[in-house]
Amino acid sequence: MPPIGEDSASLKFSQKPEWADVVPVLQYENVNPLAPIFYSEEYKDATDYFRGIVKSGEKSDRVLTLTEAIIRQNPAHYSAWYYRYETLLAINTPLDVELKLMDELAVKYLKTYQVWHHRRLLLTITRKPADELEFIARSLKVDAKNYHTWSYRQWLLAYFNDEEDLWTGELDFVDTMLNQDVRNNSAWHHRFFVVWGCGVREGEEDRSRILKRELIYVKQNISLAPNNPSAWNYLRGILEHNSAPYSALKDFVAVYTVPHSTDRTEIVDLELPPPDKGAELPCAQAIEFLADIYEQECTREAALKATELWRSLANEHDTIRKKYWEHRIRDALEATKDDV
Amino acid sequence: MSTKPLHPTPIDAFSTPTSDVQYETESILLKHFPPTPNDTPELNKNAHLQYLVRNLVQGFPERYTSQDASQPWLLFWTLQGFSALQVAMDPGNRQKAIDTIMTWQHPDGGFGGGPGQAPHLLATYAAVSALAIVGRPGPNGGWDQIDRKKLYSFFMSVKQPDGSFLVAKHMEVDVRGIYCLLNTATLLDLLTPELVKGTADFLASCQTYEGGFASASHPSYEVRPPRPEYRTSSKPRVLASPRPALGEAHGGYTFCALAGWVLLLPFTASSDTAPTLSLRLKPLLRWLTSMQCTRASLGGFRGRTNKLVDGCYSWWCGGSFALLEALGVGGIQNASLRAVEEEERVLKDEEGKKEMGRGGREKEKEKRKADEDGWVDVDDSLYDQKALQEYLLYAGQHPAGGLRDKPPKNADAYHTLYCLSGLSAAQHHVFPSKARQKEIEDAWVSKGHYEEDNLRRRVFSSMLSWVEEEGASRILGGKGNRVNATHPVTNLTMTHTEGIMSHFYNQRVPPRGWTPGLTGGKI
Numbered sequence: 001m002p003p004i005g006e007d008s009a010s011l012k013f014s015q016k017p018e019w020a021d022v023v024p025v026l027q028y029e030n031v032n033p034l035a036p037i038f039y040s041e042e043y044k045d046a047t048d049y050f051r052g053i054v055k056s057g058e059k060s061d062r063v064l065t066l067t068e069a070i071i072r073q074n075p076a077h078y079s080a081w082y083y084r085y086e087t088l089l090a091i092n093t094p095l096d097v098e099l100k101l102m103d104e105l106a107v108k109y110l111k112t113y114q115v116w117h118h119r120r121l122l123l124t125i126t127r128k129p130a131d132e133l134e135f136i137a138r139s140l141k142v143d144a145k146n147y148h149t150w151s152y153r154q155w156l157l158a159y160f161n162d163e164e165d166l167w168t169g170e171l172d173f174v175d176t177m178l179n180q181d182v183r184n185n186s187a188w189h190h191r192f193f194v195v196w197g198c199g200v201r202e203g204e205e206d207r208s209r210i211l212k213r214e215l216i217y218v219k220q221n222i223s224l225a226p227n228n229p230s231a232w233n234y235l236r237g238i239l240e241h242n243s244a245p246y247s248a249l250k251d252f253v254a255v256y257t258v259p260h261s262t263d264r265t266e267i268v269d270l271e272l273p274p275p276d277k278g279a280e281l282p283c284a285q286a287i288e289f290l291a292d293i294y295e296q297e298c299t300r301e302a303a304l305k306a307t308e309l310w311r312s313l314a315n316e317h318d319t320i321r322k323k324y325w326e327h328r329i330r331d332a333l334e335a336t337k338d339d340v
Numbered sequence: 341m342s343t344k345p346l347h348p349t350p351i352d353a354f355s356t357p358t359s360d361v362q363y364e365t366e367s368i369l370l371k372h373f374p375p376t377p378n379d380t381p382e383l384n385k386n387a388h389l390q391y392l393v394r395n396l397v398q399g400f401p402e403r404y405t406s407q408d409a410s411q412p413w414l415l416f417w418t419l420q421g422f423s424a425l426q427v428a429m430d431p432g433n434r435q436k437a438i439d440t441i442m443t444w445q446h447p448d449g450g451f452g453g454g455p456g457q458a459p460h461l462l463a464t465y466a467a468v469s470a471l472a473i474v475g476r477p478g479p480n481g482g483w484d485q486i487d488r489k490k491l492y493s494f495f496m497s498v499k500q501p502d503g504s505f506l507v508a509k510h511m512e513v514d515v516r517g518i519y520c521l522l523n524t525a526t527l528l529d530l531l532t533p534e535l536v537k538g539t540a541d542f543l544a545s546c547q548t549y550e551g552g553f554a555s556a557s558h559p560s561y562e563v564r565p566p567r568p569e570y571r572t573s574s575k576p577r578v579l580a581s582p583r584p585a586l587g588e589a590h591g592g593y594t595f596c597a598l599a600g601w602v603l604l605l606p607f608t609a610s611s612d613t614a615p616t617l618s619l620r621l622k623p624l625l626r627w628l629t630s631m632q633c634t635r636a637s638l639g640g641f642r643g644r645t646n647k648l649v650d651g652c653y654s655w656w657c658g659g660s661f662a663l664l665e666a667l668g669v670g671g672i673q674n675a676s677l678r679a680v681e682e683e684e685r686v687l688k689d690e691e692g693k694k695e696m697g698r699g700g701r702e703k704e705k706e707k708r709k710a711d712e713d714g715w716v717d718v719d720d721s722l723y724d725q726k727a728l729q730e731y732l733l734y735a736g737q738h739p740a741g742g743l744r745d746k747p748p749k750n751a752d753a754y755h756t757l758y759c760l761s762g763l764s765a766a767q768h769h770v771f772p773s774k775a776r777q778k779e780i781e782d783a784w785v786s787k788g789h790y791e792e793d794n795l796r797r798r799v800f801s802s803m804l805s806w807v808e809e810e811g812a813s814r815i816l817g818g819k820g821n822r823v824n825a826t827h828p829v830t831n832l833t834m835t836h837t838e839g840i841m842s843h844f845y846n847q848r849v850p851p852r853g854w855t856p857g858l859t860g861g862k863i
Binding site for chain 1: 353359401408437439443452455460508510511550635646670724
């Protein structure tokens with residue numbers, strides 16, 4: 001498809017002789033609308049011609065020119081995207097050329113659904129996902145938490161689930177992202193997807209070994225920066241997913257629930273990484289975790305211990321959630337009322 | 341407002357881009373703190389009204405070209421903003437609104453983002469919701485010009501085998517679309533078992549390990565015998581696993597999934613249509629409460645873990661708590677008498693733990709006394725509603741009118757509405773009343789086939805069972821700041837929700853009277 005050249009860039013479609021046969025359709029013909037938008041002349045012109053094309057049902061090369069013009073001015077114009085897609089298929093355009101164009105637009109219009117969804121449609125046909133991972137990684141350099149970008153990556157991996165090659169570098173990729181920012185929740189979520197969410201990879205069939213590996217990983221990251229809800233949520237997530245009790249982590253967690261102690265051993269224990277010197281303790285998520293350990297014991301005695309911890313959260317360490325901690329207290333006391 | 345020194349979010353001497361931007365945001369918000377602990381903030385209703393009126397009458401500036409495919413949204417945000425501010429439109433503009441909306445209806449059914457644009461679930465929701473506010477029965481009223489039959493066909497044409505729906509032909513699947521479809525179908529009496537088959541399961545599959553919901557999930561299907569004669573059904577079965585969520589837990593998607601689930605309750609209750617997956621309520625509650633920021637961010641809500649506060653999540657997250665009440669979580673009407681008595685008993689037995697206050701009825705009496713700020717802590721909400729109101733009033737209002745994400749950003753139509761809706765959710769306790777539901781069911785006039793009619797009656801009565809708890813509103817800054825109560829599912833007023841539904845279901849809705857005792861006098 002011919003790119004928009006510098007000469008024709010300033011010309012509206014109404015001024016181009018090659019478009020003279022198309023009848024433009026005004027947006028509001030018989031109605032004086034409420035709350036109109038003050039479009040630029042170029043946008044109004046392009047969309048008037050788009051409505052004309054849709055009316056006639058034309059699917060041709062010049063439709064690609066027109067829809068590209070609209071998309072560049074309003075990347076959220078989903079009808080233009082949909083019509084473009086149908087046109088690409090109807091006139092058998094080579095889709096890798098289209099993908100290259102999309103590379104440019106995606107960077108500019110990262111936060112728009114349609115730019116990413118269009119890629120999905122193309123990939124479903126081209127079936128060449130390998131280059132996409134690199135493209136997605138580049139996009140994430142610009143916006144490390146872009147929702148569309150990450151969910152597109154997950155879609156790609158899930159859709160091409162059978163291609164083991166696609167998955168081999170994925171854990172390393174998550175590692176890289178978490179090294180850049182251990183608080184990037186999108187990266188933690190992706191880790192969960194890669195390790196637990198989409199089937200079992202070759203060589204990872206021993207799930208208890210994987211769980212052990214992940215527990216060490218998340219504990220190390222907690223010790224680096226304990227007040228990081230992403231890491232704690234990941235820890236809770238993997239325990240719940242594997243139906244593993246929280247109690248196994250009691251020794252690890254306990255140290256994070258109190259201020260720094262003056263006597264610290266320097267023994268390195270992978271299973272029990274202690275909080276780094278700069279950590280701000282006690283850490284609310286650790287206190288919460290310890291309370292959950294007690295609650296899981298299901299005895300009245302343990303529920304009372306949990307109650308003390310929840311009370312400390314409500315009154316001191318996490319006061320914004322006071323009502324929630326009070327709710328937890330009520331719940332635990334009711335659950336153990338027969339154990340008195 | 342506590343006079344304790346503020347605790348900025350801990351950094352653990354380990355800064356990353358996330359903590360940098362969080363710190364920066366907290367520094368800015370510090371400037372918006374109440375000047376004194378006893379300060380009474382004012383909701384500048386007039387300025388916000390003028391902001392909305394300007395958009396409506398003068399039109400939207402050129403940068404709103406990016407919303408050209410969302411014209412129904414621009415109108416809905418504006419009209420519902422008026423409703424929240426207790427303002428009705430004049431007849432002239434009302435008719436103009438109806439006429440504008442009807443140009444968005446597509447000849448093939450459904451509404452698009454503008455005239456001639458392809459039908460889209462989100463545009464349909466916004467258009468129909470706008471009609472609920474300004475429309476009426478009869479010629480040129482909008483309601484009777486909606487082509488329901490073609491709309492239903494459009495819905496079915498985007499339905500996917502895994503229970504989800506594309507938002508439009510060739511477009512994406514996500515839970516926003518499902519909420520929009522279910523809400524619209526409920527208002528217009530278009531819900532059928534065929535339409536919603538598999539949808540509850542899809543919603544449940546979007547819940548992530550964090551407890552909130554993602555935009556969508558990815559299905560896998562059973563491997564089927566290639567020869568048709570060996571297959572047991574015409575459509576392949578979605579497998580329980582792998583069915584990964586696509587994207588992390590997010591406030592907007594969580595609201596949509598939860599509201600969608602509540603809309604499906606009349607279906608999920610029956611054993612025929614019961615979903616195989618259920619929601620994990622405990623992690624969901626935990627995640628929702630964890631989305632409220634500390635007072636360093638003035639108690640507003642964020643949309644995802646480790647991201648920044650944003651006024652619109654006041655509705656998406658703050659508003660979700662009311663939906664949880666429909667699932668038995670929170671709300672005084674759900675409180676088990678046993679739980680309250682048990683707490684009372686335990687606390688009586690405990691020595692030296694007076695700071696919890698006395699339990700049970702005595703505790704209720706204590707709560708009803710205003711604290712030193714005049715705030716009556718009578719509510720049983722599970723998040724800090726007062727803090728949320730503080731965020732909205734001190735940081736959410738733009739000085740020139742309209743409401744916003746956070747300072748120093750400009751106001752926009754989207755944030756203006758969702759901040760107002762969030763304020764409404766924080767001011768009022770709106771809950772599903774069993775007494776009201778019964779009143780409505782008793783007034784139902786049966787028509788048509790028994791089973792189908794039963795279902796319609798269940799749908800109708802559940803949607804209209806939401807009532808505002810009398811005398812339980814808590815308005816920071818005084819009565820002048822009151823905004824209208826909002827229906828937690830539709831984000832319209834209860835009156836507008838009733839109006840459009842009574843028309844489409846052709847039923848009389850008994851007037852809302854005083855609701856005697858939320859728990860039927862038990863507590």
